[in-house]
Amino acid sequence: MTEPIDTKSRILDIAEELFGERGLDRVSIRDITDGAKVNLAAINYHFGSKDDLVAAVFERRVVPVNEARLAALDAAEKSAGNKSPKLEAILAAFIRPALQCSLKSPKGGTAFSKLFGRCLSEPSPQVEALLKKQFEPLMERMDAALMKALPNLSRTDIFWRMKFTFGALHHWLLTREKFVPAWVEATDLEEQTQKLITYAAAGFRAA
């Protein structure tokens, strides 16, 4: 576990890990600089403030995830020709990149999921602006694709079902390893992803 990377990346890495573990406010500047083995002033020097660091940590993961989602949507639409892609493919384009990114993040991938949950529930102005900028265009694309795939569903219904799906995805990511009784059969992530896609697709298709 050598870490020859630069100061900025080291800060981002363990900031993500600690934020995910303990929450944004329960992690001090000093916790991060100690963990990253950099000087106390490094965060303010490289990022400006703690809030800016939070936004940077969050942005580093959210941007590629949403890019991957758009790319997956593009690919699905392309391979479907002039027809609409299957509902499952549209939902997979939304769900799978989030999971894949969460795997790249430290601590087996739970750190980013937790961080995302926190950024949703206690957003700073910086994070809120980032959320809007990142998700508005994505949601428009998702809406359009879903409306085409489910022509007899109103746009309002699609909006609500998308919100439900979003919630299911993130609660899953957030508590993947938690609140799981012993009797639950072990399943790998791919299986769990399939289960979610199946569930959401049926939810969208409800009369």
Place this chain on the structure above:
Amino acid sequence: MTEPIDTKSRILDIAEELFGERGLDRVSIRDITDGAKVNLAAINYHFGSKDDLVAAVFERRVVPVNEARLAALDAAEKSAGNKSPKLEAILAAFIRPALQCSLKSPKGGTAFSKLFGRCLSEPSPQVEALLKKQFEPLMERMDAALMKALPNLSRTDIFWRMKFTFGALHHWLLTREKFVPAWVEATDLEEQTQKLITYAAAGFRAA
């Protein structure tokens, strides 16, 4: 808006409101005592510590909600006789009490939802113990009812779909007024509840 109630209740009331607005750690003891117009030492005197206050605020809402859920489940099973209640009735027993409680809570009901989200993502030891104690028996009852209603679904599948439903419910409660584009047709809470039940029921029935 007269508040002739006692110190303890006044503290609980605005603590709930402030925690919901800003997050557990962004609200200081002084914010609460100022808002409740009580002395600074009142929180430590009446509750012991800030963490204990958080648990008390949370407990005051969670306990009645889960009692109402169990009661609704009882009622549904009773009225169904020796048959299984309809899937929608089981899900409604889970969903509706949470919504109803959230309406009683300050700020049009969003405060409790936000508080719940926070308690899920950054639980103190006290809150974590409370969560376990409150949700384990409820989930067992829900599992049993759902297995009876969906006999060809494995218990593991029921667990995961229940988790997805839980996520959809709480993300909805947490962001009810947020991230809603202007074009979404206004719907009252009852309609939204129905939409969620429809979505979740279809998700559970998926092959």
Place this chain on the structure above:
DNA sequence: GAACGTTTCAAACGATTGTATGAATTCTTC
């Protein structure tokens, strides 16, 4: 109304927070 337990009060505690400073060091460019 005296004695009691309960609650409220103003004030202070030590610890920790995020940020700022200016000097020391390293890196880059000529």
Place this chain on the structure above:
DNA sequence: GAAGAATTCATACAATCGTTTGAAACGTTC
């Protein structure tokens, strides 16, 4: 290898944090 920019460093700052304290005020009971 000297000049200048970029980075790291130890240290200090003011503010805020949760908690404690001991006295004052209150309510109850005999």
